[in-house]
Amino acid sequence: MTDLVLALDFGGTKASAGVVEPGRRVWRARQVAAVPSGANAATDLAHMLALAQSVLAGDRPTAIGVSFGGPVDFDAQMVRLSYHIPGWEGFPLTDRLQSALRAPAIIDNDGNVAALGEQRFGAGQGCASLLYLTVSTGVGGGWVLGRRIWRGHHGLAGEIGHMTIEPDGPICDCGRRGCVERLASGPWLARRARELLEARPDQGVRLRARVGGVLDAVDARAVAAAAEEGDELAWEVLRAAAEALGIAIGNAQNLMDPERVVVGGGVSKAGGRYWAALRAAAQARAMAGGRCEIMPAALGDEAPLWGAVALAQDHFAAIDLGRSSSP
Amino acid sequence: MTDLVLALDFGGTKASAGVVEPGRRVWRARQVAAVPSGANAATDLAHMLALAQSVLAGDRPTAIGVSFGGPVDFDAQMVRLSYHIPGWEGFPLTDRLQSALRAPAIIDNDGNVAALGEQRFGAGQGCASLLYLTVSTGVGGGWVLGRRIWRGHHGLAGEIGHMTIEPDGPICDCGRRGCVERLASGPWLARRARELLEARPDQGVRLRARVGGVLDAVDARAVAAAAEEGDELAWEVLRAAAEALGIAIGNAQNLMDPERVVVGGGVSKAGGRYWAALRAAAQARAMAGGRCEIMPAALGDEAPLWGAVALAQDHFAAIDLGRSSSP
Known part of the structure; x- marks a missing residue:
């Protein structure tokens, strides 16, 4: 019987499941589905189990690795909470998955798991230590130190x-001032661009054209595209975001x-000017100085799913899961 | 024959040597001496070897641990350079000590070694992970993660x-703007106090009294003492330094x-108001939030020397050096 790793990614808005034979870098099967609106933890889990059964196609997994989009108590193998979906508080996800799928499971939060994914299979291959950042709606990250996830004392x-x-900058959603998320994430970057477009009616011609003059339609993608085209207002906004993130790095x-x-997430696709400024x-x-490489993520949206594979491989090393193929 | 660990601390302005029986927390002998002016690497080493022979009193050490006050290439066991004493560039200190003292030696930089000292014998006992900071002429630090020094990829x-x-703050000695060292170290803190005393002739009465009206005599110690006494100008300066360091932490x-x-160094002795603000x-x-304790260093100036003991114990574990007594 062939060993199979089942990888699950509980995102806030979408769920993914993949099945891979250890040592291979191609999914045997993979599915992604939007999380239905009005979901709670029970429906979210049921939805994921259906996805899992679909990609397993009747086979039983040897091990299950899980990325969860929210804080996880790794030692207890429980979800702490989800910022998007109610009912996950203190949820014993590992136990429930093990019961339902009859295989050993291991969970961790998406920042940690994605960092491991990039280190093992993506832009950090061969690196013993790596900082992974994702810059999209928020700014998150994870560490791999000595080829293992560094979780910290409280996870x-x-x-x-x-x-x-x-320190005296604008107020972040977390209530603190001048956080890098407040200065560099997609929604705030878009909001800053809208403010400047309102304040400077004669500027931002290309950015305005991109959204047909509808300021509410300005998002980070439009700002990035306009900045790459040479729109100076868009570039002013994008450069400030790149510089804030660069200082953090x-x-x-x-x-x-x-x-x-390694930097991933939607904003990391903002183009060459953005990367140069960062x-x-x-x-x-x-x-x-320049001795540490700063690289774009290689796995994109699949970083948590591939990281879940690596997490299962590392954690259930006693089961032969093709670890020899990893660097 | 009793095992003996020889610990050496090459500071920029003073040298220390200590001898301890593994597992004991009291020096069998310890000496501290000022580095003679006009020193170079060769005279600095000769001076240290004389100190070492003095504390060894004819015995041969089982192992030697060394704290060096400057960048060290740990993998090569070579000094990179000293910011205080010429001639240390690329110096094979470990080899030279091993030849001279006929025992295995291990060197690392003072920030790392002091961090290990506090973790093993000081304010971080029992902690698996610890950030150590020293705040005096400069601001330095070191990490212990998983009970071992974390040196980073380039050390x-x-x-x-x-x-x-x-980001737009005052220029640091390193040429960058708004570094925590520029905002929180002793000399800069004293300079800021002198500037304010000059600009505000009616303020800082207690601070002026402390230095007999001689502004050039204002140092960090005087600022801290005056701030504790309620001098508002001194407190304004000290609080800003505490807040900058607190943000960094x-x-x-x-x-x-x-x-x-764990925070050590001269400025860390600035008193209760400083610690509360920090x-x-x-x-x-x-x-x-408050879940991570921030504690004053317990070993003071001896942190590098005790850390050198721990470094030797960890590195030469094959030699029985009483590791069982460490937490």
Whole structure:
């Protein structure tokens, strides 16, 4: 019988499940589905189990790795909560999955799992230490140190999104001032662009054209595209976001000196000018300067799912799961 | 024959040597001496070897642990350089000590070694992870993660002194703007107090009295003492320094979630108001809030020397060096 790893990714808005034979880098089967509106933990789990059964196609998994989009108590293997879906508070997800799917399971939060995925199968292959950041609606992250996830004492490591960049800066959703998430995430970046478009009616011609003049339609993607086209208002906004993120990365380099920094999430696709500004800001702030590579993520939306595979491989090493194929 | 660990601390301005029987927390002998002016690496080493022979009193050490006050290439066991004494560039210190003292030696930089000292024998006993900071002429630090020193990929981890706190803030000695060292170290804190005393002739009565009206005599110690006495100008300066350091600690907590933060160095002795402001600023910025203790260092100037003992114990574990007595 062939060993099979089942990987599950509980996102806030979508669920993914994949099945892979250990050592292979191609899914035997993979499915993604939107989380139905009005979901709670019970319906979210049922929905995921249906996805899992579908990709398993009658086979039983050897091990299950899980990425959860919210805080996880790793030692207890319980979900702490979801910021998107009610009912997950203190949920014994590992037990429930093991009962339903009759295989050993291991869960961790999506920042940690995605970091492991990029380190094992993506832009951090061969690196012993890596900081992974995702920049989209929020700014999150995770650490791999010594080829293993570093979770911290309370399981709260990797909260780079709430690093203070401007102590007296604008107020973040978390209530603190000047967090990198407030300065560099997609929604805030878009909001800043809308404010400037309102305040400067003669500027931002290309950005306005992109959204047909409808300011409410300005999102981070439109800002990034306009900035790449040379729209100066859009570039002013995007550059400020890149510089804030670059300072955060430079600070993290000074503190931890990782071998590589990998940046994923929607905003990381903002283009060459964005990446140049990001790297320049990080390099200007880091004592180690340009010695640490800052690279775009390679696995995209699949980072948590591939990370879940690596998590299961690492955790259930006693089961032969093709670890020899990893670097 | 009794096992003996020889611990050496090459500081920029003073040298220390101590001898201890493994498992004991009291020096069998310890000496501290100022580094002679005009020293170079060769005279500095000769001076240290004389100290070592003195504390050894004819015995041969079982192992030698060394704290060096400057960047060290740990893998190569070579000094990179000293910021204080010329001639240390690329110096094979471990080899030279092993030849001279006929025992295995291990060296690391003072930030790392002091962190290990506090974790093993000081304010971090029993903690698996710890950030150590020293705040005096500069701001430095070191990490213990999983009970071991975390050095980073290039051996540059722990550079918390050059974390950016104010991106557009004043220029640091390193050329960057708004580093925590620029905002929180002793000399800069004293300089800020002198500036305010000059600009505000009717303020800082207690601080002026402390230095007999001689503004050039204002140092961090005088500022701290005056602030504790209620001098509002001194407190304004000290509080700003505490808040900058607190933000840096809060950022480090968000990134790494260590079990404890230990703060040493001269400025850390600034008193209760300083510590209250430091802890409040860190707590306000850290997602984990008050869950991580921030404690004063317990070993003071001896942290590198005790850390050198722990370094030798960890590295030469094959030699029975009483490791069982450590937590």
